[in-house]
Amino acid sequence: MTAERSIKANESGIQKTGPSNADRSGDAAGQPAEKVGKLALQIARQLGDDSYSPAMITGFTRLFEVIGLSVCGISVFLFYVLPKSGFEIYYLFTTAAGALFAFLLFQLCDAYEVQALRSVFKTLPKLVICWAITFAMMTAVAFFLKIGAEYSRVWFGSWFLTGILFLAAYRYFIAFAIRRWARDGTMERRAVIVGGGPAAEQLIRAIEQQPDNDVRICGIFDDRSERRSPAVVAGYPKLGNVSELVEFARLARIDMLILSLPLTAEKRVMELLKKLWVLPVDIRLAAHSSELRFRPRAYSSIGSVRMLDIFDRPINDWDSVAKRLFDILFSLLGIIAFSPVMLITAIAVKATSKGPVIFTQQRHGFNNEVINVYKFRSMYADKSDPTARNAVTKNDPRVTPVGRFIRRTSIDELPQFFNALRGDLSLVGPRPHAVHAQSHDRMFAEVVDGYFARHRVKPGVTGWAQINGWRGEIDDDEKIRQRTAYDLFYIENWSLLFDLKILLLTPIRLFGSETAY
Numbered sequence: 001m002t003a004e005r006s007i008k009a010n011e012s013g014i015q016k017t018g019p020s021n022a023d024r025s026g027d028a029a030g031q032p033a034e035k036v037g038k039l040a041l042q043i044a045r046q047l048g049d050d051s052y053s054p055a056m057i058t059g060f061t062r063l064f065e066v067i068g069l070s071v072c073g074i075s076v077f078l079f080y081v082l083p084k085s086g087f088e089i090y091y092l093f094t095t096a097a098g099a100l101f102a103f104l105l106f107q108l109c110d111a112y113e114v115q116a117l118r119s120v121f122k123t124l125p126k127l128v129i130c131w132a133i134t135f136a137m138m139t140a141v142a143f144f145l146k147i148g149a150e151y152s153r154v155w156f157g158s159w160f161l162t163g164i165l166f167l168a169a170y171r172y173f174i175a176f177a178i179r180r181w182a183r184d185g186t187m188e189r190r191a192v193i194v195g196g197g198p199a200a201e202q203l204i205r206a207i208e209q210q211p212d213n214d215v216r217i218c219g220i221f222d223d224r225s226e227r228r229s230p231a232v233v234a235g236y237p238k239l240g241n242v243s244e245l246v247e248f249a250r251l252a253r254i255d256m257l258i259l260s261l262p263l264t265a266e267k268r269v270m271e272l273l274k275k276l277w278v279l280p281v282d283i284r285l286a287a288h289s290s291e292l293r294f295r296p297r298a299y300s301s302i303g304s305v306r307m308l309d310i311f312d313r314p315i316n317d318w319d320s321v322a323k324r325l326f327d328i329l330f331s332l333l334g335i336i337a338f339s340p341v342m343l344i345t346a347i348a349v350k351a352t353s354k355g356p357v358i359f360t361q362q363r364h365g366f367n368n369e370v371i372n373v374y375k376f377r378s379m380y381a382d383k384s385d386p387t388a389r390n391a392v393t394k395n396d397p398r399v400t401p402v403g404r405f406i407r408r409t410s411i412d413e414l415p416q417f418f419n420a421l422r423g424d425l426s427l428v429g430p431r432p433h434a435v436h437a438q439s440h441d442r443m444f445a446e447v448v449d450g451y452f453a454r455h456r457v458k459p460g461v462t463g464w465a466q467i468n469g470w471r472g473e474i475d476d477d478e479k480i481r482q483r484t485a486y487d488l489f490y491i492e493n494w495s496l497l498f499d500l501k502i503l504l505l506t507p508i509r510l511f512g513s514e515t516a517y
Contacts, residue, residue, distance in 0.1 A: 355381025378403025429460025
């Protein structure tokens with residue numbers, strides 16, 4: 001790790017002090033009561049912006065390399081073949097097939113590892129050889145199928161040469177960009193060490209010595225006193241205890257928690273995991289100093305520093321990209337398809353009661369952040385409850401006649417397509433609860449152990465719990481427990497096909513539901 005990216009105890013005038021009890025107070029929005037100290041809060045603000053993981057960077061490198069090689073072949077076709085022979089579609093198929101075959105060879109040669117992307121002069125000869133093998137294979141296929149005469153030799157040779165030039169220029173640019181992104185923090189994994197003392201210092205030194213380290217250590221959290229866990233370890237400040245870490249990880253953009261504890265400390269590890277698993281981060285247990293050996297697939301590594309994979313962040317990297325594209329596509333389709341219904345509903349709401357058409361309510365979103373969710377107003381304006389302290393019940397006098405119908409048919413939720421389009425919500429996910437929602441005067445987090453694990457993914461317009469009947473009024477503790485259980489099942493078993501299944505079942509299961517008042 002470079003010194004420029006390290007958050008050391010003396011950076012920016014940060015003092016080597018722990019959190020102050022004066023800064024630990026409850027949050028009116030329903031956040032955990034334990035708050036972070038001034039030092040941790042200052043560092044969290046520095047880490048507020050998103051970074052891009054190496055997996056995302058290498059994924060985009062793959063995508064643009066395939067596109068670039070295809071463009072080389074198509075460009076030669078457009079400038080040389082098309083004017084002479086006219087349009088021949090088999091050139092396009094051959095170009096796509098050649099680019100994809102080359103990509104597979106590059107992948108087999110580990111040409112997309114971060115180390116390979118950094119070392120352009122070591123990697124380029126491998127790429128040229130793979131590119132040559134690709135053309136040898138296409139030549140062999142054309143020979144055995146007796147179709148070689150159909151293709152222009154000039155096009156074939158020119159594509160080969162322009163492909164080499166493209167690979168050289170593109171890989172040089174990527175190597176330069178990765179070095180720059182590593183320096184300015186654009187490409188990094190932000191990590192927090194859990195546990196202090198000599199074990200944490202040994203781990204930090206080992207990570208920092210890795211030549212192509214992409215991990216940025218953001219601080220240390222430990223429950224032990226300063227006698228056993230000093231305020232500063234290897235130049236990094238201890239920012240608070242483990243309870244404060246949960247709040248810190250919600251304020252900062254953290255990617256990974258590394259537990260610096262011996263593998264034999266099973267009870268202590270389990271106590272920590274019970275607190276930390278609710279966060280949308282990767283959780284790793286340092287195993288570099290342990291003599292125990294597990295199957296290779298159980299490990300991940302930072303250079304040569306081995307880690308045991310305990311929890312992976314759900315819907316991460318390319319899965320999150322695919323889910324976002326899914327949300328945009330189906331949100332647009334939903335807005336178009338239901339626009340007549342939304343227009344009629346808006347007119348009916350406005351014509352039958354005074355007040356705004358759209359009702360905005362604060363709810364918990366991804367990572368426990370507070371978001372504004374849109375609904376058609378279903379209550380009388382002077383009786384609406386933006387905090388949702390008093391849940392709507394059957395025959396609730398606060399609900400208008402139009403509101404009763406649109407709530408029962410879930411039409412009141414249609415404006416949330418715009419939330420999904422904006423990115424506040426996903427189309428499918430755990431339903432967002434109002435920040436003050438309660439069950440018998442108790443916050444949901446007090447009823448369900450691990451309730452905030454629902455917030456490891458974006459909340460959804462619809463969800464697995466809702467289509468299985470767990471929606472509407474929560475008038476006993478078992479309902480919120482069951483809803484949370486279904487939400488956690490969805491998170492652990494997510495796939496795009498699962499999302500599509502829930503989306504298709506939603507109008508069938510929810511229309512006219514008797515549990516929505």
